[in-house]
């Protein structure tokens with residue numbers, strides 16, 4: 001496809017990756033996302049840089065009528081695939097809370113031009129949906145798992161769910177949804193002591209562990225720089241424990257720097273360091289919120305109302321032209337750490353991780 005019919009931005013990037021949030025609801029209250037538990041309040045008080053407590057949380061769930069329907073999401077992906085989008089990730093909130101999400105996966109799996117269809121989940125409800133998702137055409141799944149210690153898992157997520165998530169990961173592997181990725185957000189004083197144990201777990205089970213820096217995307221705006229364990233620090237610690245070999249990627253747009261274990265095995269480690277080592281220059285992602293707004297960056301302060309275009313009788317060609325205009329204005333980079341940085345008004349759970 002020539003650039004004339006593609007999603008390109010004014011910085012010369014061609015957009016190929018669309019992340020779709022199918023609900024803003026979540027059954028976990030992760031400390032780095034929706035810190036609504038007492039444990040979260042307690043943790044942040046101990047680390048709070050200023051005198052004040054974390055800001056109060058105020059995020060009513062979206063009314064159902066505001067959510068894009070499966071038909072609307074499918075139409076959007078068809079249009080986007082016609083403009084060069086090749087990868088779609090279904091996310092949330094917790095995507096498995098969206099009723100019959102497997103039907104959406106089946107619709108998306110049939111769209112010509114899509115090469116990759118993945119889902120990100122906390123895993124709690126995965127076992128009841130796994131076979132249906134596989135049958136619907138899901139190719140890959142990423143789980144979030146920030147602790148292997150039941151107590152710490154509960155502190156971080158607000159839920160007693162470690163056993164469920166571990167079982168979900170095993171099942172995904174048994175169903176051949178490989179490679180199974182596991183995302184762990186590493187936060188100083190919370191779970192950084194588990195870094196090596198998580199890496200070991202990944203190695204033992206042939207998983208692709210992705211260690212992610214804590215980003216200022218929590219609804220309480222309690223993020224502070226001293227809580228961030230940088231990718232460099234994580235790598236130093238992992239290299240002190242393991243001989244690692246870099247994995248060369250064929251895609252510059254990949255978010256993770258990756259290593260395999262020199263001692264062998266299918267497991268892999270990846271570091272995602274958007275705070276300390278931004279990779280915006282190669283970012284090829286667009287995001288669609290559950291209420292049908294396009295975000296051109298995780299840290300966008302403006303959103304673009306696709307839903308009204310979809311619901312006002314416009315042709316696919318008109319929606320596509322609008323989308324190309326939105327993509328053109330994608331931000332050059334996020335501004336974390338710069339004096340004029342403004343944290344987005346919506347948390348990761350609303351934006352879609």
Ligand code: SAM
Pocket residue numbers: 026032033091092093094095120121122142143144183184185212213214215216217218348349352353
């Ligand atoms: N509920 C699903 C899950 O837990 O995987 C999908 C949505 S969740 C918002 C997607 C990813 O965003 C998770 O892997 C989570 O760890 C990550 N995430 C959420 N808030 C984050 C933050 N403040 N910094 C870094 N990663 C974050």
